[in-house]
Amino acid sequence: MDNISLLVLAPVLNVQLLVDGLLIGAIFALVAYGLALVWGVTNVKNLAQGDFVMMGGYIAYSMTLVGIHPLWALPVAVVVMFCFGWALYKIVIYRVVDKDLFTSLLATFGIAIVVQQVLNLIFGPEVMIAESGFEVGEYLDGGLTVSNVKIIAFVMALILALIVVLFMKQSRMGQAIRATSQNARAARIMGIDTDRVYAFTFALNAAICGAAGVLISMIWVIQPYFGTSYSIRAFVIVTAAGLGNLPGVIMAGLGLGALEQFGAFILGAEFQQAIVVGLLLVILVIRQIQQSRHRQVVK
């Protein structure tokens, strides 16, 4: 608990943690938005979400190996992950999309294991970072240090989110996706090829995750098994915010980023995962209490 008094003594540390948390939280929100999209449209709870993120990260990492700046990996990762997501839908998800929810949960869990292990076999279990070579900026008389790459990643995350939102609002495909999520049957009657919409949504989510992974690989670290914690974070955010609630997802994402930074600082970095998992349980319990108000039970 010494660290709490440290925070009180040096208020600028709070600002540092908050800024770090918000910058990383924007990327969490991006991943969570992808999950909410797939969850809302196809009703598949994608447990491989974080592993798609790691795949994007490794795409950026492999491009730095041949001397290409990781920012150029952004469009590459989007295209590659989009194709990967489409193929995955056609091979696996297509078969479980109308089954019960546990089936799709388990299927995506299987995908998560395969992705993790293949990444591990290719790149090895070491922690990697895609070197971007940006400077570290100092603010508030040197009390606050923020590496510029974090700010760039933050801006990129905002731009990506904006593109996705505009796409959903304006384009024909976006409209079809929204129609399908509202009522798949009615959409089918109106002539929308819902199967294609599902495939597109799943692929779009994979592309979003891939882009987020590129950003993560520049500002943080990637490792084949780190994907799971991103999946859990995305679940925490979506469960807390609710589906189809974009401002809620952004707020929850930023909040989770900040909370994790503070929690890890106060309790120690080894508790970072435990904090996220604990938060998930707390949110599930709160939701249960909320729901029980609506339900009559035999006592």
Added chain:
Amino acid sequence: MSVSQKTFLLYAFILLGGILAPFVFPNYIAQFATLWLMILFALTWDMMGGQMGYNSLGNIIFFGVGMYASAVVQIARLYEVAEYTSHSGAPKVDFGWTEYLSGMGFGIIAGALAAIFIAVILGRIVFGLRGPYFAIGTLGAAIAAGELVGAWDYIGGGGGITSLPFPGTGDERSLFFYFALFALALLTFAFLKWLYSRRYVLAVNAIRDDEDKAEAMGIHTLRYKTVTWAMSASFLGMAGAVYGNMAGFIEPLEVAFPTITFGIFMVLMALLGGKGTLWGPVLGAVVFHIIKEFTWTHFLGWQWVALGMLIIINVAYFQQGILGWAQEKWPDFFGLTVDESDTREAVEEASK
């Protein structure tokens, strides 16, 4: 040969095979012991996932809780627990068979009781969650349990505890634990066979088919859910108690709460064999164990990829499991009658 004779022969064959296996194949005794543990895992998971429709991904909690409870009870009879688990360790005490066996007996009982206790408490928290939320919630609980035990220094923390030394020789030791797990698996199977012939299981199945309607019919669903989970937990707790002694060393993440290995295996085995049946999980456990041992020996490095593929293929292409598939294919063999009045052909026939 009548059906009852066939069943009798089957049971006699399994019993005899189980007793003779360690003597015929002495090199594979550890694999056979694990096989019985796997069968127990699959059976206890199926009580919840198959019969009640509550797909838990965190049943491994009870395994770990039973393991730790039994270890603490066994140690506490002879030592000061905190001293035993500390880095310097406690002074050695000489003890023989009587102390070891009675300690293990107490340990198994303690393991079962602790697991039941946790199941009741946890049940209050998670049983309001339905469907995938239940699965995610229990998965989170299992991961959190491992982390929490790892942070608790009194019971060894992340460093773990060494189990009490076995008084006999190495061969005696492996035989002893083989038969302990064999007996536990048989006990579980016999109990479930008895349970699945009672009215009780009808109520449990009603919860699976439609929980709200079951509630409307006057079934106290929360009580049924808690009791079923507690029964499942008690067997897992006992298995954990035995396995903790067998492993010789208890550690929170890999041995006691192995969520991504044993915790997922138990789900996969039940699904592979066909969930919601008595024999399905047994069959699934045997097939899975053979596949697992095969890939672990011949495709080292790729074994996890193979496992993930198995999960995907199982849930995406082979939903009904081995036994479900066999029941569809040869309903007569299982004494099932197929109601064909609803099939498309029958409806077309009737409309002519």
